Amino acid sequence: MFRKFATAAVLAATTLSSAALAEFKPLEEDPKEINFGIISTESTSNLKAQWVPLMKDMEKALGMKVNAFFAPDYAGIIEGMRFGKVHVAWFGNKSGMEAVDRAGGEVFVQTSKADGSQGYYSHIITQADNDNINSLEDIFKCDKSLNFGIGDPNSTSGFLVPSYYVFAKNNVDPKSCFKTVRNANHETNLMATANKQVDVAANNSEQIGRSKIKAPDAAAKIKVIWTSPKIPSDPMVYRKDLSKELKSKIKGFFLSYGRFGDVEAAKKVLAGISDGQGLFMESNNTQLYPIRQLALFKDKLKIQGSEGASDSAKAEKIQLIDKKLSELDILVANQ
Template identity: 75%
Template structure:
């Protein structure tokens, strides 16, 4: 009875935190399991680069499942989220922020997460500038806010390119990028790195995975940039599937990922993983719970934004902050049961 009560309380808190109730589900339900599984890949870099990294794994997945698996690329993260929402994407590689959107709005469910080739988990957000820029060596140098600098930020659904720097770099310092820089432009990690190296932007958000991958393939590019800020550790990327597929199909998909590199043609799988991103290791079991820290980060970011805005009255601020504090308390309950 106690365990059932705890589980019910956790479920209720989870629904409140995500802002969803079963009657408010926005995604289009699947009528049946897909005959062709569509694998969505977020646009961290060019589609050609991503296809070269992911297609071998997708081919192996197709063989293992005995079912056609097609890759799907979109020009931005939202395209993959919306594809899953309308049942056009069934499995996808996301970052944590985009996975949170997929879980809340697109009928998604986290089932495994990536790891590094050395067995470690997580990665870092960075702020970068040109290696020969002796005027910018720290956040203090960047946040002078005299509208002289061009800033490259990530996709709005990117964890390391947008959410993390928005909270740690800007919200915690009471800075609105639009009121600080000459221009602010959104782009994927690869584009922001190249734009910084080629002096098309002065500073940009990036991450440790993109820098490491580019260092492996194009060291002449990373030699042109330097890191001026590094975030706390970010949880490794989640894999998400549509939660309304049959238990049997979800089990087979999950088994493929958890077995990849552990069983079967181990050497091929390890080579495929090593050539993906900055070198992947095995997939590890996970769940929607890995998104709790990201939800907290999003709420703290919104709380700071409300506290620093001049457009709201003191009473309006207090009411909105109280609502966020309530959601943060609910998250604390969920985290305590992990």
């Protein structure tokens, strides 16, 4: 068992060696107040309504002030953590991976649904009354007649997953295929689709579920034409250089929230987050392995289809990616 663990640890260090070189500003000591980062999946006002009640409960449990930290894009939360301005954050898996690799982050729990299930899905959506678009094949005519809404570059479901499964695997370049391609958060892309400001957009099951509750008229105006494989539930990440004591307190709060104390009040707060959140579950950086594989597969397909580079140069890059993928296969097998 020790040898198995040691092998996995060595491979993890090897696989992530390049990412580990990214510099982040070390904390000199534990913060006096916790800054809690929230990625911009929708408007700040909506996100405040969902997350601030949990932060207030966290503040009481830890006995220290907890401040909400918002930014106009995912990168703002990642960079906030990198420079010690964010200490705890809710991320998607892609942005969580960037926080781990570049911002000194560490996954410690992940979200779940109210029924205890975990995971969600990326979708491609269009207008419900658009009879001309019912599948991916209908958007791959690539005559630059359609406007496409894609997610934040650090979004898992809004960018990475569709970039790989929808475009890379079908050898389609969105910029060459569509009239326009614009980046926006999930809420904006859904509303833009419903209001016919874009023809097609990337979205996810959580935003669609939330819109059915909060904006049912808009939700009724869209239809799903593609669904991804299941994506791991969102990670909660804290700075790995917080003291063990503070990390234990933070992790303890999340794992006990809705399980001990005023359970009903906590579950009511959780139910107001996203499309209805359940209890937080134990997790760590290993939940990011499938996302790492996805990012590497996407890079490999991009290199294979690139023009201008010599065959030997492409082969060298692909060999390096295959090596990392093999290492990740072993890591996944050793989980």
